[in-house]
Amino acid sequence: MSSDVRFTDFKSDKQPTWCPGCGDFGTMNGMMKALAETGNDPDNTFVVAGIGCSGKIGTYMHSYALHGVHGRALPVGIGVKMANPELEVMVAGGDGDGYSIGAGHFIHAVRRNVDMSYVVMDNRIYGLTKGQASPTSREDFETATTPDGPGQPPVNPKALALASGATFIAQSFSSNAQRHAEIVKQAIEHDGFGFVNVYSPCVTFNDVDTYDYFRDSIVDLADTDHDPSNRDQAKDKILESDKEYMGVLYQDDSSVPFEEREGIEAPMNDVPDGAPEGAMDLVREFY
């Protein structure tokens, strides 16, 4: 790790193919900024992504990265971090990737509390498949596959996280660059699973959850008397389904990461030339 790393060092020379104006540009820039400002560099960072517009992020960033299959980015990230706790692991997902096909993994990643950060680009729509309802789409939001709206309430990922025993829950807005980077930075610095739901508007297919909508409705928790260490307060804020908040909703300062509790101290990438010392004892156990 070097102190002179700039956030542009995390940028690859590949031009993003996101639509002009896509919220994901801001989301990614904030992630790179947060990584640089927390003292990381591309060679000690591992970024995992799933499928969809959000999944492209690994290509546009420069670091060790894996772009996996739909919904399975979190288990990959957990495997990376447990096998090498010295790496900074960041998982990027979308609302479909994370809360639909990957919802099971989300719950278990939260309760496992491995020390990594999970940034979800939530645009409340399936963008890359051209405009179908996502798990966070509003109940009456009309799409190609739900002409009368999904007819079911959206998933509340923050509530899901809280109920699953999350130690860090935050929300940010991609167009507020400074705050967004700050919030991701806090997620990285958190000792455990740092979950950030990012409002990352889709300018092509979602004409309801727009930049204007979020700008007008979002409330920065920093401007309120919210105490993130207070779980009850966090719960109340999270369950207010008609409000959009920005900032850290909940943080458990006593969080101990899973891999630390499990006693994983060193990277697992070192293997001797033959069987490990004492291996014959494994055989003798069967006497």
Added chain:
Amino acid sequence: MPDDLNWAIGGEAGDGIDSTGKIFAQALSRAGRHVFTSKDFASRIRGGYTAYKVRTSVDRVESVVDRLDILIALTERTIHENEDELHDDSVIIYDGERSTMQDVEVPGDATALEVPLKRLAEDAGGAIMLNVVALGAACEVTNFPIENLDESLEKRFGDKGEAIVENNKTAARKGQEYVREEYDHDFGFDLECTDADYVLLNGDEAIGMGALAAGCKFYSGYPITPATDVMEYLTGRIDQFGGKVVQAEDELAAINMALGAARAGARSMTATSGPGIDLMTETFGLVATSETPLVICDVMRSGPSTGMPTKQEQGDLNLTLYGGHGEIPRFVVAPTTISECFWKTVEAFNLAEKYQTPVFLVSDLALAVTEQTFPPETFDMDEVEIDRGKVVDEEEVDAWLDEKGRFQAHFAAADGISPRAFPGTTDGAHMTTGLEHDELGRRTEDQEVRIEQVDKRQQKVETAREQEDFDYREFGDPDADTLVISWGSNEGALREGLDLLDDEGYDIRFISVPYIFPRPDLTDEVQAAEDVIVVECNATGQFADVVEHDVLQRVDRINKYDGVRFKADELAEEIKQQLAGEAGTQEATQ
């Protein structure tokens, strides 16, 4: 009476059948006798019929046979379930005082020994020890020195305190004395003891031990019969070597975690059975395309769907060989014995890392639940060799950077194998993806690059064919006109079955194939024979199909898919019928 003894204890699941059988098997092993065990069990926790069978001899035993000499029957059903295997010299030990066992009818001229197991156990300190009373009775019947049980009892009950151990020793002796006093005669058995030291383990344990020997540090899995023992073995042991087992939330998570750990540089593995392989299949392609070394173990059971979870089958060959959309370079290795479960696991890790591919390690229920004795040097750890392939460190990484200083993780080398930089290596940062990608790992749809990368990945298989020895093992007469071919756990039963046939004057060549892909070319061997029979535990002859495909010649088949492994004598009979031109009882109808 030959020295070869077949013993069983049967009752309801939950009766402690497994641990009692294991105590006896361990005692025999410690007494320098060879042991081969098998289990009959149903997919339930309590109730239903379950049995633990032990075959023992001073000579090596490699299979089960259709004969039972001593049966401890805790339920009447146990006798009925084994009726066909009992003979006139068999001895059945049961508790005639128990209400459910008062009207027991003993088949044929077998000897029934009524031993008040429960009452004697209560005298020794608790009814729960009635199985151990039966073990003591069995020692007397077989002339097996009861002292041999003591160490096994200590191993089994040591954690529960000295008093429990002592009570069990007393219980065993009560069983022994009762038989001696009430049935004072020689049953004709004699279990000779030797000075030999043996270890006793099953196939799942051998796979777990092989993984540790190979330096596996990360294992993630989801419980499923009959693969769970691999995870249970590694849990608690892998930590001593700086590793970790994670029980994942499902099989999709299991394989993706293992993939993540492998990319971080750990030797990494997951194990499951057929239904779990189905769920993992999506990720196979990602493992192969991202060129990540990963060992994926499939301990097969009866399918399709939930099938018969506790029964034997070799029905997943096509799944491991062809599973996944698109074309996936892979290795499929199938151990044929318990000791091979160990050695092929070690080899699987080396193949995975040398060629940066998924390696399927295909075992089956018969190997997984069978325990067998081996001299400990069978697993000589000094023989274990580790090859991590083309891993580059910080000094070497420069050689693999492009003109802009970017690491070429998917460099299209002539042998198909790219350099590998573990995350954390300075200047090695790179992208990889399941999307088609260029040498830098970046998405592309460029036609030339696509062809280059597909060819590069396929080239690994060709390189492996040149560098590795994907050979078969051979038994019997190499010049015989009859050729029998099998894969997986059938080897033991075939070897013994062919010995029986040899005694009757049949001359047979037997080839046992531990490599499904790439596999040895059997063209010359098949063409040289007049009769070719492929033996496997499935209905359609999946391996026979690949042999026909390779050799362009029809072969005969013996298929068994009733959920039970091949028995040596039964298999010999099938082969005889096949050679006589008669249809075998379970021959596939095609």
